Amino acid sequence: MKRTRVKICGITRHEDAIVAAEAGADAIGLVFYSKSPRFVDYTRAALIASAVGPFVTTVGLFVNAAAEEVDRAIRAVDLQLLQFHGDEDDAYCRQFGRPYIKAIRMAPGIDLPAIVASFPGACGFLVDAWHKDKYGGTGERFEWQRLPKTVHFPLILAGGLGPENVADAVAQVNPYGVDVSGGVEDAPGVKSSQRIQQFIARANAG
Numbered sequence: 502m503k504r505t506r507v508k509i510c511g512i513t514r515h516e517d518a519i520v521a522a523e524a525g526a527d528a529i530g531l532v533f534y535s536k537s538p539r540f541v542d543y544t545r546a547a548l549i550a551s552a553v554g555p556f557v558t559t560v561g562l563f564v565n566a567a568a569e570e571v572d573r574a575i576r577a578v579d580l581q582l583l584q585f586h587g588d589e590d591d592a593y594c595r596q597f598g599r600p601y602i603k604a605i606r607m608a609p610g611i612d613l614p615a616i617v618a619s620f621p622g623a624c625g626f627l628v629d630a631w632h633k634d635k636y637g638g639t640g641e642r643f644e645w646q647r648l649p650k651t652v653h654f655p656l657i658l659a660g661g662l663g664p665e666n667v668a669d670a671v672a673q674v675n676p677y678g679v680d681v682s683g684g685v686e687d688a689p690g691v692k693s694s695q696r697i698q699q700f701i702a703r704a705n706a707g
């Protein structure tokens with residue numbers, strides 16, 4: 502039976518990373534975007550990354566960052582995967598020599614296949630809610646029916662997911678993976694152990 506991969510994003514505390522890893526998360530996300538309430542500096546990020554062990558992917562998330570910043574984060578934290586949430590293009594995303602996923606915010610009327618085609622170097626796409634002032638972590642969902650029934654790339658569903666709707670989301674979209682941040686928090690950047698455990702259990706409950 503197919504398993505849905507789970508990424509817990511926006512971890513800011515060592516103890517939350519341990520909970521996520523023990524509950525079965527496939528990946529954790531570290532936000533290197535200073536305007537986010539979930540921003541972590543390199544020192545904290547390295548500490549968090551050290552908590553999860555080698556079989557949990559550490560993902561670094563960036564929004565229109567200077568290339569030197571991304572390089573510094575990769576060196577400081579040994580990021581295994583990069584996630585770009587801003588207006589970066591494929592050439593920019595590829596230059597770091599690490600696999601990357603591109604976040605696509607589902608703005609009204611966007612041409613998803615055309616965007617996907619313009620990132621031939623991406624190893625997957627995270628589809629997220631669109632918000633006029635935010636690049637991600639909105640806690641809002643979009644209409645999942647807007648996604649094509651079949652896709653030929655690893656699709657990671659994000660945006661307003663939580664323990665209450667993740668099983669439905671998986672049943673309707675059949676994604677490669679799901680990504681959650683606000684839906685497993687008590688406050689921005691402060692994860693709830695119980696909600697992380699419920700989320701991961703329900704992502705594969707169907």
Ligand SMILES: O=C(O)c1ccccc1NCC(=O)[C@H](O)[C@H](O)COP(=O)(O)O
Binds near residue numbers: 537562
């Ligand atoms: O989490 C943030 O604060 C954030 C800020 C800017 C860009 C991206 C951000 N998060 C990216 C993620 O991968 C989130 O998990 C994703 O957007 C879903 O968030 P949520 O709707 O809160 O589950």
